[in-house]
Amino acid sequence: MANVVEASSQQQFEDLLNRAGSLLSVVHFSAPWAPQCEQMSGVLEELAKEHPQVTFVKLEAEAVPEVSEKYEISSVPTFLFFKSGGKIDRLDGAHAPELTKKVQRLASSAAQPAGAGGPPKVDLNERLRRLINAAPCMLFIKGSAQEPRCGFSRQMVQILKDHSIQFSSFDILSDEEVRQGLKTYSNWPTYPQVYVNGDLVGGLDIVKVRAVITELAVLSLKSLINKNPVMLFMKGNKEGAKCGFSRQILEILNNEGQGLKTYSNWPTYPQLYVKGELIGGLDIMKVRVL
CATH class of the missing domain: 3.40.30.10 (Glutaredoxin)
Incomplete structure (x- = not known):
């Protein structure tokens, strides 16, 4: 035989x-x-x-x-x-x-005979929950992030990489139980699937739409930053500042002029931009004046 x-x-x-x-x-x-x-x-x-x-x-x-x-x-x-x-x-x-x-x-x-020893099998839903929460951004695809094994998975990986999003991935082709179980668990019938902080974002079409919206928002901000040679983002306006920091930076600009060129990732307001580049906030301006 x-x-x-x-x-x-x-x-x-x-x-x-x-x-x-x-x-x-x-x-x-x-x-x-x-x-x-x-x-x-x-x-x-x-x-x-x-x-x-x-x-x-x-x-x-x-x-x-x-x-x-x-x-x-x-x-x-x-x-x-x-x-x-x-x-x-x-x-x-x-x-x-x-x-x-x-x-x-x-x-x-x-x-192995029924009832034989061994570690107890983890409940599938619990296993899926752990996988979904294994990283802040989890991607379930065919293949790996290095070698996607279908066109949809390849596009999804590229979108995340293009937007510099850190993510972990799971190859659904390596585990049939996960592959079928996740469809029911999340009520989402296709792959790839993206989860953020344990919540389903969706598949490729949803992520594409969000990516386009993000690109438009970035382009809009760039356009606003470059609207004038010097752009100040503050609370209030030139005629009426709504906080002490904004008021002081207006006074510095009015008294000392322009010329700051250092770029920094600055998380607070006010913010000063020159020719589209972020200079900084009040503390930086004070130091430059002194």
């Missing part, structure tokens, strides 16, 4: 899963035109020798479209993992080390 069984129909595929029962089944969705599939077939053959209790199935994705559509197979190679006829995990791409680790882990847990 072959170590890896080929399934050429939906019925044959389902029969193989049923026969495996509660033991692990690994299904390789492949295509004859993809060289990486041939490479992973060799890896699967070796794994089949090491794990005779596991059922290994090879299925040509385009030849059995009803199965591929059911399990959202959009690229090859893709590996699905089953127990008792239900999908428990997924791996997209030609990642031999990751495939080996998943088979070893899942085959071991399948062989």
Whole structure:
């Protein structure tokens, strides 16, 4: 009997899963035109020798479209993992080390008798909550921030980088339980997903809109800063300052003129700009005068 069984129909595929029962089944969705599939077939053959209790199935994705559509197979190679006829995990791409680790882990847990010792399984919702709150900005994508594995994920990463937003990411292709569970947890059916301080911001379309709004706001501020050679942002106006600091900086400008050129990230008011560059506030102006 072959170590890896080929399934050429939906019925044959389902029969193989049923026969495996509660033991692990690994299904390789492949295509004859993809060289990486041939490479992973060799890896699967070796794994089949090491794990005779596991059922290994090879299925040509385009030849059995009803199965591929059911399990959202959009690229090859893709590996699905089953127990008792239900999908428990997924791996997209030609990642031999990751495939080996998943088979070893899942085959071991399948062989463990019910009630055996081991750490208690963390509730899925609690696990999702921890992941979402793992960083102030969490991005759930296909692949990694360094190597996004779909166009939408790639665009999302680029938007965050373009706006200098620090973020952490989680590869949903590495954990099928997280991939499916997060859709229900957040009531958001697609990926990528962005969370800020534990709250869902949304997907790519939402982030694109927010990014455009941010760009417009920045352009508006730049235009305002450059409206005149010298721009002072203060409380009140030249005729009536609304705070002591603003009043003093007006007096300094009126008495001492212009010429400050130092740029600083200044968080308080008043603020003085010269030719579009921030000079500083009252303390800086006092020092310059003295």
